[in-house]
Amino acid sequence: MADYNSDDDKSDRVLSPLVQEISQACEDYGFFQIINHGVPENLCERMMISVTEFFQLHHEERAHISSNDRTKPVRVSNFYLKEGQDKVTMWSETFSHPWHPIDDFIHLLPKNPPQYREVIGAYAKVIGALMNRLLSLISQGLGLEKDFLQRKLGEKPSLNAQANYYPPCPDPELTLGLAAHTDIGGLTILRQLEGVTGLQVIKDGKWVAVEPVPNAFVINVGHQIQVMSNGRYKSVHHRAVTNKQRPRVSLAMFYSPNKDTIVGPIEDLVDEEHPPLYRNYHYAEFIEEFRRQEGTRRRVKEVFEI
Structure with missing residues (x-):
């Protein structure tokens, strides 16, 4: 748990313990939670209410954007997938x-709930600022300049949101809300609805539950930062489980390179004792390999190992 005070006038000396704490979490877990992050709690509450209300709309009101086509920028997908006759492997919906x-896509968003467009616009603005501050802290943890990772991830990054809805499930033992996976991008900021546990992270071969902390964000490292850090920071498997009693709602904000960005181990982190673990590649190659492995237990970054 990182207690993150977002005051801009804090000196590097004061921030140093926080940098060390985040760096250690990125090395050991690839995940951490932050509090005192500066994002207004009432805005977070409005955002989660808006997401919940969206998933409560009748199917007909969402049908025009329903699709499992990943190339569509705005889409609702459901993953009530069956394996065999009676085993459901995933039990969730995503938006x-x-x-x-914001101005480039706001007109594509649904008009209901009526406040969604306004709230996501305000939320995205403050999350963008938080994302940049986190990238700065993570850069410092690697011994780099504050803006190094942001520059390395490239201009015009790919910034996508995914709201997740996991309805109560009559038989949670036979389902997963979301199967074990890793995030292919750079960094993820996740907001969970308080009071419902579902996120689990793999640690030492065991699944560990990430309990929602009041007004906290869950942060996790994606594949691209693992590659850039030359394996020092970890992008780890995580999943979502279901329960019988209550729905679970979460909202993930992803920060990824654009397709033309060249990704590879940062030169300052490579030496004789730490040779490069990955070759350089365009992010478009990574996405292509990710899609090629659709339907398998993906091992995408391993394709780019040296």
Whole structure:
């Protein structure tokens, strides 16, 4: 748990313990939670209410954007997938769309709930600022300049949001809300609805529950930062489980390179004792390999190992 005070006038000396704490979490877990992050709690509450109300709309009101086609920028997908006759492997719905720049996609978003467009616009603005501050802290943890990772991830990053809805499930033992996976991008900021546990992270071969902390964000490292850090920071498997009693709602904000960005181990982190673990590649290659492995237990970054 990182207690993150977002005051801009804090000196590097004061921030140093926080940098060390985040760096250690990225090395050991690839996940951490932050509090005192500066994002207004009432805005977070409005955002989660808006997401919940969206998933409560009748199917007909969402049908025009329902699709499992990943190339569509705004889409609702459901994953009530069956394996055999009686085993459901995934039990969830997602609502995905870009979150920046807001003016480029706002007209594509549904008009209901009526406040959704306004709230996501305000939320995206403050999350963008938080994302940049986190990238700065993570850069410092690697011994780099504050803006190094942001520059390395490239201009015009790919910024996408994914709201997740996991309805109560009559038999949670036979389902997963979301199967074990890793995030292919750079960094993820997740907001969970308080009071419902569902996120689990793999640690030492065991699944560990990530309990929702009041007014906290869950942060996790994606594949691209693992590659850039030359394996020092970890992008780890995580999943979502279901329960019988209550729905679970979460909202993930992803920060990824654009397709033309060249990704590879940062030169300052490579030496004789730490040779490069990955070759350089365009992010478009990574996405292509990710899609090629659809339907398998993906091992995408391993394709780019040296």
